[in-house]
Amino acid sequence: MSLLELDGVKVHFPIKKGIFVDRTVGHVYAVDGVSLKVEAGETYGLVGESGCGKTTLGRSVLRLVDITEGSVVLDGTDLAKLPGEEMRRFRRRLQMVFQDPLGSLNPRQNIESILSEGMVAHGIGKDQEERREKIKSILEKVGLPSNALARYPHEFSGGQRQRIGIARALVLEPDVIICDEPVSALDVSVQAQVINLLDELQEELGLTYVVIAHDLAVVRHISDTIGVMYLGSLVEEAQSDALYAEPKHPYTKALMSAVPVPDPEVEDKRERILLTGDLPSPANPPAGCRFHTRCPWAQAERCATERPELRDVGGGHRVACHFADEIAAGTLKRTAGEVVSATREGVDDNPTPDDSATPAVPQQAASPERETTPEQAEAGSEAQAEGKPEVAEAAAEGPEPAAEPAEPAEKSDSDGKAEKTEKADGAEADGAEKSDDAEPAPKADDAKPAESAEKAG
Ligand SMILES: Nc1ncnc2c1ncn2[C@@H]1O[C@H](COP(=O)(O)OP(=O)(O)OP(=O)(O)O)[C@@H](O)[C@H]1O
Ligand code: SF4
Numbered sequence: 001m002s003l004l005e006l007d008g009v010k011v012h013f014p015i016k017k018g019i020f021v022d023r024t025v026g027h028v029y030a031v032d033g034v035s036l037k038v039e040a041g042e043t044y045g046l047v048g049e050s051g052c053g054k055t056t057l058g059r060s061v062l063r064l065v066d067i068t069e070g071s072v073v074l075d076g077t078d079l080a081k082l083p084g085e086e087m088r089r090f091r092r093r094l095q096m097v098f099q100d101p102l103g104s105l106n107p108r109q110n111i112e113s114i115l116s117e118g119m120v121a122h123g124i125g126k127d128q129e130e131r132r133e134k135i136k137s138i139l140e141k142v143g144l145p146s147n148a149l150a151r152y153p154h155e156f157s158g159g160q161r162q163r164i165g166i167a168r169a170l171v172l173e174p175d176v177i178i179c180d181e182p183v184s185a186l187d188v189s190v191q192a193q194v195i196n197l198l199d200e201l202q203e204e205l206g207l208t209y210v211v212i213a214h215d216l217a218v219v220r221h222i223s224d225t226i227g228v229m230y231l232g233s234l235v236e237e238a239q240s241d242a243l244y245a246e247p248k249h250p251y252t253k254a255l256m257s258a259v260p261v262p263d264p265e266v267e268d269k270r271e272r273i274l275l276t277g278d279l280p281s282p283a284n285p286p287a288g289c290r291f292h293t294r295c296p297w298a299q300a301e302r303c304a305t306e307r308p309e310l311r312d313v314g315g316g317h318r319v320a321c322h323f324a325d326e327i328a329a330g331t332l333k334r335t336a337g338e339v340v341s342a343t344r345e346g347v348d349d350n351p352t353p354d355d356s357a358t359p360a361v362p363q364q365a366a367s368p369e370r371e372t373t374p375e376q377a378e379a380g381s382e383a384q385a386e387g388k389p390e391v392a393e394a395a396a397e398g399p400e401p402a403a404e405p406a407e408p409a410e411k412s413d414s415d416g417k418a419e420k421t422e423k424a425d426g427a428e429a430d431g432a433e434k435s436d437d438a439e440p441a442p443k444a445d446d447a448k449p450a451e452s453a454e455k456a457g
């Protein structure tokens, strides 16, 4: 049995309408029947364009959203059915690392307090002394100095903050870490450092990861197995090398065709599959194959009416396409789309799922309330995630950032500062960022209050 097994997981969000009484007028089919297995010690990479349900799937594993249907089995226990208190205990074994390292760290808590919080909630360490020692050793593992303990999130660069996010997960000794876009907010050179760190930690601690990312290169580098999602379902899944060598689903083919190849000879001959049509709304997904409205190989009738199963087409390579074999053999004619030379003028090359297709899901995909929903608060602390208001409140009322900068950095707003700091990281040698590359703290009231703090209060 695999460490983590999802079977037919569905997460449907009700769409409510009404002034006095809320009526459910439909559903957003964010995740619509996903089955996958993650082996212990391995990394499962999840890709797909914006709004296809990656984050919702990750959150469903931690039961941060209600699972409409299906099972999530961790080490033999179905989490979907666990009562709240038992789920709370299991949540220690499942941790999440978020995209926005600053937004997910409470700016009013110092690093020791942020990292201790979950440990206290889960009864790890007999006293603060013991917890501090453990935190120090984890900080060392993630390449941060132990004097980071007394500092505040805004005193660190973007890459360092993401290391803090990883450390926060690690102190709880999880079995599985779900990394949701762990490097997409970071400068490119820092991205590599964080990915390498995840890799090293996995080797050293035997961790299991689910890595959600837009960047196909990131997922390829780190994943053993890759799953490609489209409109709430997996359309293809294979070992990383096999998927990159020969993508079999038309959607994956289109994504991969957008990735430039380093070899100039191959690059010159590369063909780009251009998809037509917009990504349909997950509130109103097409019948039959969800991809048939954009698929270059869609065949009338069958593709529009019969939903393809994710089936093994050999060697564990799973594809949800009625015609995967014919497409691979080149015996099925294209019915739509365009295949052009990737180097043709005007063909926009960009190896991200988002850009291989026309703009994303209807803008509800980026619904503002979703951006600030529990995730940020949960990210702020384990206690918040588990609805422990007393700890969360204490967090919000925690010590104010103490130190004024000894020597303020070039004045700029906090966004500008973050960017600058990441660049500074990039200029560092390969290794971990050093503590002294952290910029001096801006004035306390300059610090942007992260949503986590607000939620906590
Ligand atoms: N709490 C919610 N209530 C209603 N709809 C939601 C909620 N959370 C997510 N959705 C919707 O579910 C769909 C999938 O969203 P999700 O965030 O999982 O996508 P994603 O693949 O992670 O996208 P991105 O790559 O942009 O992060 C979107 O249409 C989104 O608007
Ligand atoms: S089932 Fe039909 S529409 Fe769907 S991917 Fe295959 S060929 Fe395209």
Ligand SMILES: [Mg+2]
Pocket (backbone or CB within 6 Å): 054, 055, 056, 180
């Ligand atoms: Mg997401």
